[in-house]
Amino acid sequence: MDQSRTLQVAAGLGAVLAWIVIWAWLTRPGGPVPTLYFPAPDDVWAKFVRMWQRPYIGSTLPNHILASLYIVLTGWGLAALVGIPLGIAMAWWKRLKWIVFPTFQLIRPVPPLAWIPLTILWLGIGDSARISVVFIAALVPWLMNSMLAVYSIDRLLLDAAKTLGANDRQILTRVVCRTALPTLVAAARMALGSAWSTLVAAEILAATAGLGYVAVNASQLLDTDVLLVAMFMIGILGIGMTGLIGLTQNWLAPWSVLGARRD
Amino acid sequence: MIEKRLERMGVMTDRGKATAYGIFSLSLLLILWICATSLFQWIEPRVLPSPTRVIGQFAWILTEPFSGLRLPGHILSSLERWGWGVLTAGLIGIPVGVFFAWNPWFRTFVNPVFELIHFIPPFAYIPLAVLWFGASTATQAMVVFVAAFPSIVINSQLGVAQVEKIYIDAARVLGASQLRTLWRVILPAAAPSIYTGLRIAISNGWMALVGAELVVGKVGLGFMIAQGQENASVATIFVGIITIGCLGVLIDTLVQRTERFVLPWRKVAS
Numbered sequence: 194m195d196q197s198r199t200l201q202v203a204a205g206l207g208a209v210l211a212w213i214v215i216w217a218w219l220t221r222p223g224g225p226v227p228t229l230y231f232p233a234p235d236d237v238w239a240k241f242v243r244m245w246q247r248p249y250i251g252s253t254l255p256n257h258i259l260a261s262l263y264i265v266l267t268g269w270g271l272a273a274l275v276g277i278p279l280g281i282a283m284a285w286w287k288r289l290k291w292i293v294f295p296t297f298q299l300i301r302p303v304p305p306l307a308w309i310p311l312t313i314l315w316l317g318i319g320d321s322a323r324i325s326v327v328f329i330a331a332l333v334p335w336l337m338n339s340m341l342a343v344y345s346i347d348r349l350l351l352d353a354a355k356t357l358g359a360n361d362r363q364i365l366t367r368v369v370c371r372t373a374l375p376t377l378v379a380a381a382r383m384a385l386g387s388a389w390s391t392l393v394a395a396e397i398l399a400a401t402a403g404l405g406y407v408a409v410n411a412s413q414l415l416d417t418d419v420l421l422v423a424m425f426m427i428g429i430l431g432i433g434m435t436g437l438i439g440l441t442q443n444w445l446a447p448w449s450v451l452g453a454r455r456d
Numbered sequence: 457m458i459e460k461r462l463e464r465m466g467v468m469t470d471r472g473k474a475t476a477y478g479i480f481s482l483s484l485l486l487i488l489w490i491c492a493t494s495l496f497q498w499i500e501p502r503v504l505p506s507p508t509r510v511i512g513q514f515a516w517i518l519t520e521p522f523s524g525l526r527l528p529g530h531i532l533s534s535l536e537r538w539g540w541g542v543l544t545a546g547l548i549g550i551p552v553g554v555f556f557a558w559n560p561w562f563r564t565f566v567n568p569v570f571e572l573i574h575f576i577p578p579f580a581y582i583p584l585a586v587l588w589f590g591a592s593t594a595t596q597a598m599v600v601f602v603a604a605f606p607s608i609v610i611n612s613q614l615g616v617a618q619v620e621k622i623y624i625d626a627a628r629v630l631g632a633s634q635l636r637t638l639w640r641v642i643l644p645a646a647a648p649s650i651y652t653g654l655r656i657a658i659s660n661g662w663m664a665l666v667g668a669e670l671v672v673g674k675v676g677l678g679f680m681i682a683q684g685q686e687n688a689s690v691a692t693i694f695v696g697i698i699t700i701g702c703l704g705v706l707i708d709t710l711v712q713r714t715e716r717f718v719l720p721w722r723k724v725a726s
Contacts, residue, residue, distance in 0.1 A: 204564045212568050230588060287470075291477030296485060302708075303701040304663035306579075306670060307678070310685035311693050315503065390577030394667040397582055405580070409671075412583030420583055428576035 232418040237425075240418040249419060250410050252402050258426065260402040261392060264320060268327025269388045276332050276384070277377065280339025285365060290340075297336070305330035305391045309398050318399040323392065330391035331384040338380030342373035374446040382438045389431050404430075505691040513691035514698075522692070523683050525675055531699065534676040537593050538665045541600025542658055549605050549657070550650060553612025554643075563613075570609060578603035578664040582671050596668040596676070603664030604657035611653025615646030647719055655711050662704050677703075 213234055219226045220233040228236065244254040252260070283290040308329055312322040346369060354368045396405025404423050411419035486507070492498045493506035501509065517527045525533070552570075556563040581602045585595040619642050627637045669678025677700050684692030
């Protein structure tokens with residue numbers, strides 16, 4: 194088991210190396226792919242190091258990253274503050290669901306991005322426009338999964354609590370909110386994924402800093418290497434944040450990790 | 457009180473009550489909108505247009521060209537790009553997914569590239585697509601492709617991996633060749649999962665298309681919204697948003713309905 198796992202990791206690393214070699218070969222000077230369309234790996238690396246130290250269109254790379262993270266985490270956090278309580282309440286009180294859900298269903302099929310022009314018109318191109326678009330993008334997964342979390346609770350637990358004399362409020366806080374935790378972690382991950390990808394688009398359309406802003410400027414200035422640095426950073430940060438949430442699950446709801454399917 | 461009595465009489469079921477509440481809340485929202493705009497003008501029309509204004513704008517775009525095309529024209533060009541992107545993603549993604557499950561070495565080799573496409577959000581490809589293809593249909597189709605591709609591959613792979621081994625063994629015992637086993641046994645068994653992947657891809661692609669059209673292009677629904685922003689016409693944006701939302705629902709419903717015809721052997725989940 195362990196040995197095959199090592200083999201797998203080794204083969205994976207080998208494949209990555211192979212692709213880098215193929216990439217370098219394709220983009221070599223005089224190679225089949227002109228570097229204007231796709232830069233060589235060493236150029237991308239050099240640009241990455243350079244951007245880390247010297248500002249590109251206004252800020253250094255760490256500052257662009259911080260600008261993006263600030264917007265995405267604010268929008269995602271605000272959506273959590275609204276989505277989790279509302280989702281749980283909607284699942285708990287039928288009437289609230291009947292009242293709120295139709296409106297929500299009306300908004301849900303609209304891609305979050307479609308709100309960008311509207312928020313720009315209403316709020317200008319400042320942070321608040323981007324935060325509100327990220328908020329909309331993150332709200333849907335937060336709310337849907339919070340509802341799902343309550344619905345998927347084992348009836349037996351509720352009945353057991355009731356038999357032991359717990360009142361409605363105790364059941365909600367002690368049983369529902371806790372058993373819902375693992376699903377909420379999944380919700381956090383989905384919401385963050387949706388928020389992150391929407392943020393990138395929002396930054397392409399209206400921003401003065403951030404990774405999406407770097408990407409779109411690089412594209413206009415034909416700095417393909419900068420563009421690739423920005424894309425890689427967007428991907429790596431996305432993976433990193435998802436990973437962090439996965440770790441939180443170990444810490445917040447350790448019982449859910451045991452025996453859970455890992456992939 | 458009344459509710460309870462109606463329930464006892466069997467007039468108001470839970471479902472009926474939900475509908476009643478829904479109609480009530482939606483009409484409340486509509487009344488609020490009318491009050492805020494047409495009736496009392498709490499909000500400036502520049503910021504929030506009245507419902508009649510939005511309907512008027514809708515009718516206007518339907519009959520008069522807006523930025524070169526009428527509404528159906530914008531819809532068709534959006535659908536065309538989206539169709540190309542999803543089609544390519546399906547044509548490449550299904551074989552790749554099947555091969556992923558079929559041959560672990562192929563999977564190990566291709567996986568890094570696949571993960572790269574998977575983990576970088578599709579919108580981050582917009583600047584690259586613009587750089588490669590300029591403001592052409594290919595740009596938007598590429599963004600749609602990137603958005604649609606991963607779910608097709610993942611679900612095709614999952615579908616093939618979940619095929620009962622006994623079916624494959626049975627086919628082999630009965631003398632079927634590998635290719636025949638793949639075509640007659642594995643693919644039909646994996647089809648429901650592949651279909652699920654396509655369904656996710658179709659809606660992801662639609663979302664991505666809107667983003668791509670907002671950034672680049674001269675036609676399409678996303679472009680229409682962007683034009684609305686430039687002309688400070690909230691009513692146009694509303695028309696665009698509503699059209700995009702309705703089309704999204706329509707497409708998803710169509711895909712759901714066709715499933716029964718395409719995959720009659722799939723047990724319909726209630």
